[in-house]
Amino acid sequence: MKRTYIFKSERLGFRNWLTSDLEPMARINADEKVMEFFPDVNSKEQTLNFIDRMRSQFEAKGFCYFAVDKLDTNEFIGFIGLSEQNYKAEFTPCIDIGWRLKNSEWNKGFATEGAKKCLEYAFNDLKIEKIYSIAPKVNSRSEHIMTNIGMKKLYEFEHSMLTNNERLKICVLYEMKNINYSNKT
Ligand SMILES: CC(C)(COP(=O)(O)OP(=O)(O)OC[C@H]1O[C@@H](n2cnc3c(N)ncnc32)[C@H](O)[C@@H]1OP(=O)(O)O)[C@@H](O)C(=O)NCCC(=O)NCCS
Incomplete structure (x- = not known):
């Protein structure tokens, strides 16, 4: 079945x-490898809530962390996209760009290609007007995508949702x- 996409990059549909x-x-x-730089893995129920939030945001605003398929196989491989952030910080409310892909698809250039698009x-x-991106400082893989797509580092800060997590709180x-x-x- 041919799917309709909001937009496409060379190899991905959003x-x-x-x-x-x-x-x-x-x-x-x-997957613990995928969730290494989060406080914990997410349950199926949390995933369902996440998908509901993304659908509502898409209906209201025209963007979300988009579901991403590989165009050659139609296979769903995770998300890359845009989302509103409202947690307490100097730069919020804002819209950020974020990404999470299945481990077997890493290091094929998908995050870089998709995030640019x-x-x-x-x-x-x-x-x-502007897009932010945020990651724990220890998540060098994610920070590498930010620099790869031409984003500029502003500063490091203590994340208000991670204050109790010594490993992740500096972002x-x-x-x-x-x-x-x-x-x-
Ligand atoms: C972050 C993520 C989306 C990257 O996806 P990807 O498709 O593998 O990324 P790409 O293939 O486009 O690029 C990978 C780049 O990171 C580099 N890289 C790989 N491992 C790295 C590491 N440990 N530290 C720094 N850079 C690393 C690669 O060399 C490549 O760089 P290059 O394009 O300059 O050669 C993926 O690893 C992921 O889903 N991680 C888990 C979720 C996550 O942490 N999300 C961000 C939360 S803040």
């Missing part, structure tokens, strides 16, 4: 979430501004 994504996303969220969509189609904050928007102001 779409709203389907009920059939629950099982594969729950497996990704239960999401930034283009955010700036050219959604006309968002990096990266930013990319919409050039078109900046030119107009």
Whole structure:
């Protein structure tokens, strides 16, 4: 079955979430390697709540952490996308870019390719002024994607949702501004 996508990159399709994504996303969220830089793995129920939140956000705002398929096989491999963040911090409320892919698909350039396309969509189609990205400082793999896609490091900060987690609480904050928007102001 040929799927319709909101937008595509060379090898990936970006779409709203389907009920059939629950099982594969729950497996990704239960993988300790994938969740190494989170306080814990996520249960199936947490995954269901996450998918519900993403669907609602997509309906309300036109973006979410998009479900991502490989175009050659239609296989769902995780998410890359945009989400509102409202936790207590100097830079919130804001919209961030984030990513989580199944371990067997790592190091094939998918996060870099997909995140670049999401930034283009955010700036050219959604006309968002700026996008942030946040990761625990120890998650060097994620920070590497931020620099790879041209984001600039602003500073490190203590995350208000991770204050009790010595390993994860210091996070990096990266930013990319919409050039078109900046030119107009
Ligand atoms: C972060 C993640 C999305 C990256 O996905 P990916 O598709 O493997 O990323 P890419 O293949 O596009 O790029 C990987 C890059 O990281 C580099 N890399 C690999 N391991 C690394 C490490 N331990 N530290 C730093 N860089 C690393 C690779 O060399 C490659 O860089 P290059 O393009 O300059 O050669 C994936 O690892 C993931 O899902 N991690 C778990 C979820 C997560 O931590 N999300 C972020 C939460 S803040």
